[in-house]
Amino acid sequence: MKVGIDDISLYVPGFYFPLTELAKQHGIDADKYLIGIGQEKMAVPSPDEDIVSMAANAAAPLLNSAVVNSISTVILATESGIDQSKSAGMFVHGVLGLASNCRVIEIKQACYGATAGIQMAYAMIHQRPHERVLVIATDVARYQQNSEGECTQGAGAIAMIISSAPRILEIHPHQGRHSVDVMDFWRPNQHKAALVDGKLSIDVYLDSLKQSWKNYRKDGGRPLVALQHLCFHQPFTKMAKKAFSVFETIEPDAAAKIGARSYQLSQIYGREIGNCYTASLYIALLSLLDNSEEDLSNHHVGLFSYGSGSVGEFFSGTIVEGYTKHSRKGAHAAMLKYRSALSYETYQNWFYQDVAADVASYRVPTLTSGQYRFSGSEGFRRLYAPSLHLQKKAG
Numbered sequence: 001m002k003v004g005i006d007d008i009s010l011y012v013p014g015f016y017f018p019l020t021e022l023a024k025q026h027g028i029d030a031d032k033y034l035i036g037i038g039q040e041k042m043a044v045p046s047p048d049e050d051i052v053s054m055a056a057n058a059a060a061p062l063l064n065s066a067v068v069n070s071i072s073t074v075i076l077a078t079e080s081g082i083d084q085s086k087s088a089g090m091f092v093h094g095v096l097g098l099a100s101n102c103r104v105i106e107i108k109q110a111c112y113g114a115t116a117g118i119q120m121a122y123a124m125i126h127q128r129p130h131e132r133v134l135v136i137a138t139d140v141a142r143y144q145q146n147s148e149g150e151c152t153q154g155a156g157a158i159a160m161i162i163s164s165a166p167r168i169l170e171i172h173p174h175q176g177r178h179s180v181d182v183m184d185f186w187r188p189n190q191h192k193a194a195l196v197d198g199k200l201s202i203d204v205y206l207d208s209l210k211q212s213w214k215n216y217r218k219d220g221g222r223p224l225v226a227l228q229h230l231c232f233h234q235p236f237t238k239m240a241k242k243a244f245s246v247f248e249t250i251e252p253d254a255a256a257k258i259g260a261r262s263y264q265l266s267q268i269y270g271r272e273i274g275n276c277y278t279a280s281l282y283i284a285l286l287s288l289l290d291n292s293e294e295d296l297s298n299h300h301v302g303l304f305s306y307g308s309g310s311v312g313e314f315f316s317g318t319i320v321e322g323y324t325k326h327s328r329k330g331a332h333a334a335m336l337k338y339r340s341a342l343s344y345e346t347y348q349n350w351f352y353q354d355v356a357a358d359v360a361s362y363r364v365p366t367l368t369s370g371q372y373r374f375s376g377s378e379g380f381r382r383l384y385a386p387s388l389h390l391q392k393k394a395g
Contacts, residue, residue, distance in 0.1 A: 009062050013045045013046060016272075022151055040272060041274065043274055051157070054138050114136075139155070148196075209243055209304050267284070288301070
């Protein structure tokens with residue numbers, strides 16, 4: 001039985017902050033960001049956007065009545081949780097009006113969570129092939145202001161339908177996993193922003209890739225020369241080059257044959273968006289699919305997922321023949337093209353000014369261009385609604 005990604009959609013906020021402007025504020029050469037880490041812009045959520053509204057906006061294009069009626073499970077992966085008990089996926093379920101005969105869960109393991117969700121969905125579909133699973137990765141990557149991580153911030157969501165008749169990517173059964181307890185990146189409950197040991201995190205990432213690859217091959221996975229493309233988790237796009245260097249060290253001949261071209265298309269979207277934690281690997285995959293001028297049908301793709309703390313997994317898949325018929329690359333390109341640049345002051349206010357924790361009720365003005373928005377709180381209960389422009393269109 002073939003199981004894999006049947007449909008995929010991206011959502012990013014309609015606003016961004018240029019890294020050239022951040023470099024000015026930090027008093028450094030812009031090339032440190034543009035070339036050094038490979039980032040040009042960071043996507044910035046407006047005050048009426050959060051992980052739930054972004055997730056709903058990513059998932060909405062995938063849904064029609066037939067799909068909705070066949071979704072047995074919603075798996076939402078995030079490390080930007082909005083409630084210590086209630087799943088963010090449950091909010092999304094309500095916003096999208098999904099069927100009640102459906103289980104909903106949230107997965108947290110840093111940036112690895114979406115891959116865990118896909119592997120869970122893979123097993124579920126093998127058990128019940130007539131059903132579909134909606135997997136969503138949604139995050140706001142936020143670090144302390146003026147910290148080394150600030151330049152890698154971003155926001156966005158990826159939604160995927162996993163089914164037994166995949167039209168985008170057939171996932172192979174082979175897996176290579178590696179877990180080790182390490183404090184390379186973490187966010188205590190009392191902190192809004194993540195804390196990171198940057199050098200340690202890169203070192204652990206690279207070792208995790210090396211060990212995951214070895215375990216993937218032991219599990220029967222394809223040799224490197226049989227993978228035409230590679231997609232890596234990209235907290236910043238230069239990380240893909242660092243990841244590829246692992247293969248250049250352990251398998252130099254094979255790495256030379258597939259070359260840097262194997263991952264370069266996967267960097268395009270990430271440069272424009274920034275880090276999206278759980279969604280970053282799948283933004284890389286979508287970047288490859290959307291930006292290739294070549295028909296990639298029947299090409300094999302290797303994917304490496306990494307979540308700090310830490311869990312790594314290498315797996316692979318085959319791009320399904322005819323995948324371009326189901327592409328949304330036009331919509332994705334337009335979404336990125338027609339965003340608005342923010343001033344430094346607005347970026348600061350939106351990214352770092354939060355409502356006080358003891359404020360129970362408030363309203364948020366409409367700023368997002370998405371279909372769904374976070375509208376505020378009432379008695380500490382988060383509220384979501386269709387955007388005003390959508391309501392006017394419906395009326």
